[in-house]
Amino acid sequence: MTSADHPLSALLRLFRSTAYLESRLSPGLGSVHGLALNELLFLLQLSRAPLQRLRRVDLAQRLHTSQSTITRMALPLEKIGLIKREADPRDARVAYVTLTKTGRTRTAEAEATFSRMAAEIFRDRWSDKDIAQLSSLLGRFTAALPGDLTD
Amino acid sequence: MTSADHPLSALLRLFRSTAYLESRLSPGLGSVHGLALNELLFLLQLSRAPLQRLRRVDLAQRLHTSQSTITRMALPLEKIGLIKREADPRDARVAYVTLTKTGRTRTAEAEATFSRMAAEIFRDRWSDKDIAQLSSLLGRFTAALPGDLTD
């Protein structure tokens, strides 16, 4: 209602920026490595995980999505050999999602192109300090949660 | 690859924050006013427009979505009387989406609760300056595009 409602405007701009950046990045990413943005985020979570593997529940939590989505997303990725299914010897309920060797290289390649695209996004009008500050501020939202993807 | 790849980490955190915040805000918003987050953004665009009305193409562009999505989203909103369809006397192709009187009040109410929820998000660990800075930085992404929703 009042002007300078910063919490509101920050959130509105956050959603707007995301919609904008997704529409801008998705096509390029998909065409280069055959991966959707969500799939790359999926794989990046694995690549950051201790043994390049995670339980499906944890993956769901880190990606802020549902378990069923994880199940469905894993299917094609397993079919093309980027991930594989692994059992837990101590608990027969869990089915780890594990990055394969091919998966590791493909993820690294896709991450590299994504990083280039990211740099391109910021190329104009952004100083290194601005970018670092933005990253730092955004990091606060999920600081307490596992799965931050920063190196 | 290298550490402190700020463009990359800024974008990753942006997507992650959005996923987190959507999952946190959507249920509450929907239960209070019966509007999904996307629908509120839809209505807010109209409330900020010159005559509380926009062409469907422009709405699609501002929301970074497709025209078909606008068509589909407009149906239920029109059915419950928040928006209405208006013709352009000079161009028979366009069908304006216009906010009704009920739509204006409902939008204002939903915006108020959304603003409260936004404030709640930032309540801990965020100074006013931090929030303003985040908002300002995010504003850069879409600064050149029409449809910024800041008052």
Add this chain to the structure above:
DNA sequence: AGATTATACTTGCGTCAGGAAGCATTTCGG
């Protein structure tokens, strides 16, 4: 130990989203 509860995952179903094609209208080029 046996029964209840909790956890991990999958499947079925309904909803929502985008791309391509289709239709109507306007604009452009000669």
Add this chain to the structure above:
DNA sequence: CCGAAATGCTTCCTGACGCAAGTATAATCT
């Protein structure tokens, strides 16, 4: 002017997602 291209919108088709229910295994309670 008249045909061709462009624009605005809708419809059809398909894919992605979440929720609730179902199954299997593990943990807990008495």
